[in-house]
Amino acid sequence: ELGEFVEEINIVKPEFVRSFEFESKLMPCTWIVVRLDGCHFHRFSEIHEFVKPNDERALNLMNTCAMAMLEEFQQDIIFAYGVSDEYSFILNSSSNLYQRRASKIISAMVSFFTSMYVMRWKDFFPQKQLNYPPYFDARAVCYPSRNILRDYLSWRQVDCHINNQYNTCFWKLVASGKSKREAQESLKGAQLQKKVEELAIDYNKLQIMFRQGSSVFWDEGNNIVAHQENGGSTGSNRKVVIEHCDIIGSTFWLEHPNILNEKQ
Amino acid sequence: ELGEFVEEINIVKPEFVRSFEFESKLMPCTWIVVRLDGCHFHRFSEIHEFVKPNDERALNLMNTCAMAMLEEFQQDIIFAYGVSDEYSFILNSSSNLYQRRASKIISAMVSFFTSMYVMRWKDFFPQKQLNYPPYFDARAVCYPSRNILRDYLSWRQVDCHINNQYNTCFWKLVASGKSKREAQESLKGAQLQKKVEELAIDYNKLQIMFRQGSSVFWDEGNNIVAHQENGGSTGSNRKVVIEHCDIIGSTFWLEHPNILNEKQ
Amino acid sequence: ELGEFVEEINIVKPEFVRSFEFESKLMPCTWIVVRLDGCHFHRFSEIHEFVKPNDERALNLMNTCAMAMLEEFQQDIIFAYGVSDEYSFILNSSSNLYQRRASKIISAMVSFFTSMYVMRWKDFFPQKQLNYPPYFDARAVCYPSRNILRDYLSWRQVDCHINNQYNTCFWKLVASGKSKREAQESLKGAQLQKKVEELAIDYNKLQIMFRQGSSVFWDEGNNIVAHQENGGSTGSNRKVVIEHCDIIGSTFWLEHPNILNEKQ
Amino acid sequence: ELGEFVEEINIVKPEFVRSFEFESKLMPCTWIVVRLDGCHFHRFSEIHEFVKPNDERALNLMNTCAMAMLEEFQQDIIFAYGVSDEYSFILNSSSNLYQRRASKIISAMVSFFTSMYVMRWKDFFPQKQLNYPPYFDARAVCYPSRNILRDYLSWRQVDCHINNQYNTCFWKLVASGKSKREAQESLKGAQLQKKVEELAIDYNKLQIMFRQGSSVFWDEGNNIVAHQENGGSTGSNRKVVIEHCDIIGSTFWLEHPNILNEKQ
Known part of the structure; x- marks a missing residue:
């Protein structure tokens, strides 16, 4: 039997x-954005009974995975921004992860994120078992300058704001007895800002995570590392933090100059 | 507060x-192969105490995920071949999955596979918790004809054979008291076929899954669908099967003419 | 002076x-089509007073360049089809020209063609000097099978037919005293076949080169190479020929089985 | 006859x-470099009896073509640098030429350049007819920042310097009676700077065009456009100029701040 097989090997x-x-x-020398998106998460969120319009547990699970991403790819990912079932990871323009091969970067990142999502599910949804495997798609985009990268992040945060206004109005209408179809009709082409007022939604009282999304990055810590017991290596003071804040204006970036500071 | 934010939106x-x-x-009209590979699985298999050279539970877990892939992407994946921590999925040349966008295909597939891997882990390793998230990378390659696609599959199966011979010898040497380094030295440049004999390994007695890898595909079932109780739709007789067989020679393909039969 | 320069070298x-x-x-193993198109040839043909709707001299110049292309890239180009200011060159699926690098193939081909076009201009337009440099753009497309390659060629020949019908009608209308605008209006959405009859154009009497375009390929010659005086190498009997014929039907391809016969 | 053809159209x-x-x-927003290179110009320069190591006529012909390129693509090409049979064209980072499609940019540029080369040949080589069509290949590369673009240009100018030193030594050795092979041997691994001195070459006396290559760009003219008779549009004072100067140091760029000044 093997003889034939061995012959086949040679051909x-x-x-x-x-x-x-x-x-x-x-x-090279461009900022890489890897954006993950839930596949069929509309259905997934219904079957797993996510709270509408925003499920805090689901968002915290996403955030936990994002923080683990920064730890796993710590030489490369410098910032992440997430909203709903989407997360954008920013790689340093000087990163040489997998020699910058697109397929490898995209696939390894989405796979690690997914793995963490399933592993940690039970911590956020202890009462609810996964009915079937959730999954995400991913894509990479490059931006040649810090300014354009910031345009990208602004675009995502604006999207977060608009979607949140829409969804808050939508579910308020549904809660008030309208059908989903009627709610949709009533919002078609509407100025969301006005609708929010009309529906007496105290928008600024909504949880800030819902309004601003989540930003994950490295906090470099203070520089006075007096008596480090285990004699840890440089940077042992760095830790991954999460904030919910305006990343469109300059304030955040001025306060965190290290994030987009090319390492070259 | 919001006022400023709203202004920012417009820029x-x-x-x-x-x-x-x-x-x-x-x-278009080419056969797409999406090949997944475990990332750092050398370490992962050690920490999770996989049996060497082949861990049946780990292989069965991989196979279970592969079978789920065919179910999930049933219009598109027509065949899969796996060995060790690697799996190749073949998409029909007529597939238009995600309009054939490489990033989307690669990312969704590796993510679904990973999700399933973590969900089903406990069924195959009931005594052993996942210590940290396993992950995979993936790449896509296109082949313009059936013949070249078969060359690809043959290449993978030959690799399975060579690696299995090597690993079987290696771990036999280690079992006999050699250090890993000595085992490696002793196999450097050796003719594996001879080494197998020398070490008195009854190669053909090894489990066929270890020697031939795993082939997953649709079994179309018999065509006489006499009294289908639930009045299922066409093709309801199809089911995903797994075999461990020679896919280099023609026999397998002649016996399963439907697999590579372009649907166009 | 040089000292400073030498220092700069090191940085x-x-x-x-x-x-x-x-x-x-x-x-690899796909049929490459490199299609050239005149840039701004509408203006070029007016300034250089091309006869409308078809200028025999201009077409013969294009054909001469195409024939030179087959001679220059004789290991690679197996067929060419041209119409108006456009030419498609087919590279054998087994070609490894420039290791199949797209930029190099595209640029070298369009450059050689252009060079020949300018060099030979005076032979076809002896009374008319080039006012400014004509130029072409080019693109490459791959087709995975002979059948789809033939679909491509059919598409170009159908285009030739439709454009020729349109242009013949258009210029007949202009000749009859209509303005270009009126001619255009009158043809908008018209069934060209009917228009041809209506305008009493004896379409089949038009020169076949105008109706069918030009096909350029290698004629393998007869195989009896009795006494070759200069002791030429194998294949010295091959010569480039041009025909104006139907390449949509099977007849042409059955009569010239060597053209698309993969060399592998 | 036509009937059958018409039927074919529909398929x-x-x-x-x-x-x-x-x-x-x-x-987008990156600096595009399109670099042209003569194909088989070693042979071409021999057959057309170019003076060695540098033929002034041939270089002036290249420069003339480059200047015409800036005129033809004046919204897009902002700078060009040439040496020997090679020319690099820099497109503004804000350019949207052909929607930045690589094939179209590469092919149209190399075709226009070639066309001009053949048309103007007789002005530079009046005694020598073109024996066969010269042609060029081309490639595009993008650079994300001005600094890296300047690195690129420095690299080309350093190459010019090194090649010119080598070739000057080589042909001096040949002139002194050595065979080409001997000359090559004698230069293998040699420090060129020393060889230049050893061979008593007064390097700085060589024509600056040979030593520094050629830089082509827009001279914006003086800004006082008092009484422009034909009321020409802004920028009518611009003209294409050529210089042979150091483009590695900062001096040139400080003196011509407009060249790399993004237009955005």
Whole structure:
């Protein structure tokens, strides 16, 4: 039996088969954004009974996974911003993770995130078992300058704001007895700002995480490392933190100059 | 507070930010292979005490995930072949999954697989908790013809065979008291076939899954669907099966003509 | 002076600068089409007083360049099809020209073609000097099978037919005294076949090159190479020929089985 | 005859055939370099009897073509640098030429350059007819910042310097009676700076164009456009100029701040 198999081995030509492989490399010295998005999360959130319009447990689970991402890819991911079932991870422009091969970066990151999501599920939804495997897709985009990268992040936070206004109005209408269809009709083309007032929603009282999304980054700690017992390596004071704040204006970035400070 | 934020919204220009996105589309009418590989699984298998050289539980977990993949992407994945911590999924040349966008295909597939891997872990390793999240990377390659696709699959199965011979010898040497370094030295450049004999390994007695890897595909069932009780839709007789067999020779493919039969 | 310059040399880091280069390789074992198109040839043809709707001299110049292309890239280009200011060159699926790097293939081909076009201009337009440099753009597309490649060629020949019908009607209307605008209006949405009859155009009497475009390929010659005086190498009997014929139906391809016969 | 043809038209599916086309777009807001290189110019320069190591006529022809390029693509090309049979064209980071499609940019540029080269040949080589069509290949590279773009240009100018030293030594050795092979041997691994002195070459007396290459750019003219007779539009004073100077140091760029001044 084996004899035949061994003969077959010789007719296989790995170089030929591998010549079809291609590497799409991300441009050096640009800021890489890897954005993850839940696949079919509309259905997933219904079946797993997420609170509407925002489920705190689900958001905290997402945030926990994001924080683990920064720990796992700590040489590379410098910032992350999340809202709903989406998370954007920013890689330093000087990062050489996987030699900047797009497929490898995208796949390893989405896989690690997903793995963590399933592992930690029970900590956030102790009463509710996973009915089927949740999954995410991911894509990479490069931005050639800090300013354009900040435009990207602003775009995501504006989206968070608009979606949250819409969803808050929508579920308020549904709570008031309208059908989902009627709620949708009533919001079509409406100025959300006015609708919020009309529906007597005290928007600024909503949890800030719902309004601003979540920003995850490294807090460099104070520089006085007096008596470090275990004699830890440099940077042992760094820790991953999460904030819910305006990342569109300059204030945040001026207060955290290290985040986008190219390491080159 | 909000007033300032609302002003900021107007300076964000989504079209500009989105102009940096790019789509890498996989060539139509070609066979897409998505190959997943465990990241740092050497360490993962040690920490989770996989049996060497082959851990049946780990392989069965991989196979279970692969079978779930065929169910989830049933319009698209027609065949899968796995060995060790690697799995190749073949998409039909006529597939239009995610409009053949590479990032989306790669990321959704690796994410679903990972999700299933973590969810089902406890069924295969009931005594052993996951210490940290396992993850995989993935890549896509296209092949323009059935013949070259079969060359690809042959290449993977030959690799399975060579690696299994090597690993079987290696761990036999270690079991006999050699250090890992000595075992490695003793196998450097050796003819594996001879080493197998020398070490009195009855290779053909090894479990066939270890020697041939695992092939997952749709069994179309018999065509006489006499009295289907629940009046199921067409194809309800299809089911995903797994076999451990030679996929290099023609026999397997002649016996399963439907697998690579382009649907066009 | 030089001293300073020499110091500067040392600060330049070629590997860094070259790390931004990328190669887009065309998939192996697929048929490559490189299609050239005149840039701003509407204006070019007016200024150089091309006869409308078809200028025989201009087409013959294009054909001459195409034939030279087959001679220059004789290991690679197996067929070419041209119409108006456009030409498609087909590279054998087994071609490894420039390791199938897209930029190099596209640029070298369009440059050679252009060079020949300008060099030979005076032979076809002896009375008319080039007023300014004509130029072409080019793109590459890959097709995974002979059948789809033939679909491509059929598409171009159908386009030739439709455009020729349209232009013949258009210029007949202009000749009859209508303004270009009126001619355009009168043809908008019209069934061209009917218009041709209505305008009493004896379409089949038009020169076949105008109706069918031009096909350029290698004629393998007869195989009896009795006494070759200069002792030429194998294949010395091959010569490039041009025909104006139907390439949509099977007849042409059955009569010339060598053209698309993969060399592998 | 036509009847059959008309039937054939209906079976052609342009959308299908076009689905194989792909666009490789160059990243927005990055500096695009299109570098042209002579194909087989070693042979071309021998057959057309170029003076060695540098042929002034050939370089002036290249420069003339480069200047025409800036005129033709005047919204886009802001600078060009040439040496030997190579020329690099820099497109503004804000350029949207052909929607930044790589194939189109590369092909149109190399085609225009080639066209001009052949048209103007006789002005620089009046005694020598073109024996066969010269041609060039081309590639595009993007750089995300002005600094890295300047690194690129420095790299090219250093290359110019090194090659010119080498070639000057080589041809001096050949002139002194050595064979080409001997000359090559004698220079292998040598420190060029020393060799130049050893061979008593007064390097700084060599024509500056040979030593520094050629830089082509827009001279914005003086800003006092008092009484412009034809009421020309802004910028009518701009003209393309050529200089042979150090572009590695800062001096040149400080003196010409407009060149790399993003237009955004």
